[in-house]
Amino acid sequence: MKTGVIRHYDSAKKFGFIRSDDGDDYFFHGGSLSPKMKRIAGLLREGFRVKFDTDFDMKGDKAVNVQPE
Numbered sequence: 001m002k003t004g005v006i007r008h009y010d011s012a013k014k015f016g017f018i019r020s021d022d023g024d025d026y027f028f029h030g031g032s033l034s035p036k037m038k039r040i041a042g043l044l045r046e047g048f049r050v051k052f053d054t055d056f057d058m059k060g061d062k063a064v065n066v067q068p069e
Contacts, residue, residue: 002026003069006048011041018050018063026054026063034067 002020009016014030033041037050049069055062 001051001053002063003049003051006044006046006050008046009041009044011044014041016044018052018066024061026052026061027059028052028063028066032062032064032066034065037067040068 002022004018004020004026007017007019007025016028018026018028020026030038030041032052037044050066051069052063052066055064
């Protein structure tokens, strides 16, 4: 599991980006949030620490199973 910080989150559109601790950026969709994160999604701000798994689709790497660190 990787760790990082929320770089951007659009609560209206329910998507964002995470900057991993190794410097890579990952897109995530609101549907990729863990149940606990979905409950606090309105509190997500730049710099919020998270851990996540990664997956790959046609658009590239993405974060899945995003949860608080």
